[in-house]
Each structure stands twice: as structure tokens, then as C-alpha cells.
Amino acid sequence: MLIKTGISVIMKTNQNSPKIIFESSFIEEAVFLAAKYNTNKINDSIIQKFHEDRENIYQNTTTEERELAFETLYKEYLYKLKISEIFESIISKFVLLHQPNVILYVKKVWSKGQEDTELFVDGDLRTVCIALMVNRILQPFCIQAILRHDLMRICDMLDPKFQYSPQIRLDGKSELENNLIKDRFRILWDMYIDIRLRKKGYSTLKSVEDYQKAFQRSFFFLKNSEREYIYSKLEGCDDLMQIDMINWAQDARSIKTLGEGGLRCPLCDFTCYEPIKDWSDEKLRVAEAVKEEHPQWTIKQGICPQCFDLYSCKTKVKV
Numbered sequence: 001m002l003i004k005t006g007i008s009v010i011m012k013t014n015q016n017s018p019k020i021i022f023e024s025s026f027i028e029e030a031v032f033l034a035a036k037y038n039t040n041k042i043n044d045s046i047i048q049k050f051h052e053d054r055e056n057i058y059q060n061t062t063t064e065e066r067e068l069a070f071e072t073l074y075k076e077y078l079y080k081l082k083i084s085e086i087f088e089s090i091i092s093k094f095v096l097l098h099q100p101n102v103i104l105y106v107k108k109v110w111s112k113g114q115e116d117t118e119l120f121v122d123g124d125l126r127t128v129c130i131a132l133m134v135n136r137i138l139q140p141f142c143i144q145a146i147l148r149h150d151l152m153r154i155c156d157m158l159d160p161k162f163q164y165s166p167q168i169r170l171d172g173k174s175e176l177e178n179n180l181i182k183d184r185f186r187i188l189w190d191m192y193i194d195i196r197l198r199k200k201g202y203s204t205l206k207s208v209e210d211y212q213k214a215f216q217r218s219f220f221f222l223k224n225s226e227r228e229y230i231y232s233k234l235e236g237c238d239d240l241m242q243i244d245m246i247n248w249a250q251d252a253r254s255i256k257t258l259g260e261g262g263l264r265c266p267l268c269d270f271t272c273y274e275p276i277k278d279w280s281d282e283k284l285r286v287a288e289a290v291k292e293e294h295p296q297w298t299i300k301q302g303i304c305p306q307c308f309d310l311y312s313c314k315t316k317v318k319v
């Protein structure tokens with residue numbers, strides 16, 4: 001048994017059952033909420049007994065003894081009020097979490113924005129840290145949808161076939177571009193997770209329509225046929241790897257110049273979605289000004305509007 005201050009440990013006797021550790025402050029609040037609202041439909045006599053046991057501790061313990069006595073009581077009622085069962089039934093469906101080197105740690109957070117599930121790797125040990133608002137135990141749909149989505153993501157990270165690496169190389173030319181790639185990758189991964197959950201018959205927090213809108217918005221630069229190809233892969237495959245989705249998230253055109261069919265201005269190297277196409281009349285004078293400074297450059301190589309404006313000003317100065 002592992003004992004740490006402020007942490008209650010629930011170790012399962014069966015080697016292959018997931019090991020779940022609940023933070024003591026999570027347990028205490030969860031037991032109070034479950035006793036107050038009784039969403040798990042527990043027999044009233046058990047809830048009555050909880051209040052009596054609590055009163056007993058107040059009456060019959062010294063201040064020094066009280067903290068440990070309460071902690072023991074709350075842990076006992078974590079089972080009796082079927083709170084641990086909520087987690088066990090969800091986690092039990094994810095076989096990759098049933099390994100002797102995997103521990104799940106549930107801790108309390110105060111807001112929706114702080115909720116997250118992370119994987120920590122220490123040698124052979126894999127710790128899945130689930131940060132959750134305690135009142136989620138009163139929201140059966142939400143807690144199931146949140147945990148299933150997050151645990152599916154963690155299982156991808158644990159699955160050798162997915163070949164997850166936190167340090168995967170991104171081809172963006174700046175931090176900003178790499179962040180855009182990460183955002184797009186995250187949308188693809190979230191979609192891939194929820195597609196598989198829905199196939200198993202589970203409801204998900206985000207609807208198919210929400211994802212399609214986000215997908216359309218983030219991958220606006222692709223042709224319809226390219227978007228359809230990616231979507232069909234997400235929907236049809238059960239063995240995608242991280243690198244597949246990273247490749248789709250990297251806009252391949254962002255590493256090519258405008259003249260090569262890409263999005264990069266050959267002069268300033270910034271990404272440009274609307275290059276100058278009209279070279280009629282006096283605009284040719286701007287092209288001449290560009291060539292004066294960049295003799296290798298031709299109209300075919302393209303130019304972004306910012307560079308065009310810059311050289312346009314230079315010609316006007318000369319005139």
C-alpha cells in the first residue's frame with residue numbers, strides 16, 4: 001500500500017484491474033455531494049449511517065485523531081455511495097489502462113477550464129492524471145463523455161501502433177505556424193477519438209456538426225476533395241498514427257513558395273493566401289523594381305501583396 005500525505009490510495013487486488021487513486025479532497029467533496037443529492041440512488045439508511053458516523057467522530061475523537069478518522073470514513077463511503085464505481089465502470093472499458101505499470105490519479109479542480117487528463121511517464125511507470133470538477137459525479141452524461149474522450153486519447157498515447165511522440169517535428173517556419181499546426185492536429189485527433197467512440201455506441205460531448213464546422217474552418221485552404229479524403233480516413237481507419245494526422249495538419253503548401261504552388265512569398269518568406277495575379281499595365285514597373293534588387297526573381301515566382309506594396313512605393317519614390 002502506497003501512503004502519501006493528502007492522497008488516498010485505492011489499490012485493486014486483481015493485478016489486471018486499473019489502479020485508481022483519488023485525492024483526499026476529491027473524496028471528501030464527492031462523498032458530501034453524493035450523500036446530499038443521492039444521484040446514485042443509494043439506500044437512505046446508508047446515507048443516514050454516514051451522517052451518524054460523522055457525528056460520532058465529532059463527539060468521540062480528539063482533535064489529533066479527527067483528521068485521520070474523517071479521511072478513513074470518507075474513503076469507506078466512496079465505495080458505499082458508489083462513487084468509485086462511476087470511474088471503475090468507465091475505465092474498465094479501456095484495456096490499455098489495465099496494465100500493472102499504469103496508475104490513474106483523480107484530482108479536484110475548481111473550473112471547467114482546469115479540467116484535463118494528462119499522461120506522465122517516469123521510467124516504466126505511466127501515471128494518468130485526471131483533473132476534474134467534483135460536481136461531475138452528479139452529471140452522468142458529462143462525466144462519461146469527458147472521461148471516455150480523454151481516456152481514449154491517453155490510450156492512443158500508450159498504444160505502440162499510434163507511435164505517439166510529444167517531441168514530434170513540425171515543419172512550420174515560425175512558432176506561430178507550429179501552433180496552428182498543433183491546433184489543426186488537435187482537431188483531427190479529437191474527431192478521430194469521437195468517431196471511434198460513436199462507433200462503439202457512446203454519446204460524445206461535441207456533435208458531428210460541431211466538428212465538421214471546426215474542420216472546415218481550420219482546413220479552409222484545402223480543396224473540398226482533399227477535406228473529404230481526410231474525413232474519410234478519420235472515419236474509416238482504426239489504425240491511424242500520430243504522424244498521419246500531423247502530416248494532414250501541416251499545410252504542405254506552406255513549405256513551398258508561391259511559384260511552386262505553395263503559399264510562401266519568395267521575397268519575404270511569409271505565408272500568403274492571396275498573391276498578386278494581375279501584372280497588367282503599370283504593375284509591370286513594380287516587377288522591374290523587384291528584379292533590380294532580386295535579379296533571379298520572375299513574375300512566375302509570385303509575390304505577396306505586402307512585398308508588392310513595398311516595391312510599388314519604391315517605384316513611386318523614383319518617379
Ligand SMILES: [Zn+2]
Binds near residue numbers: 267307308
Ligand atoms: Zn512577400
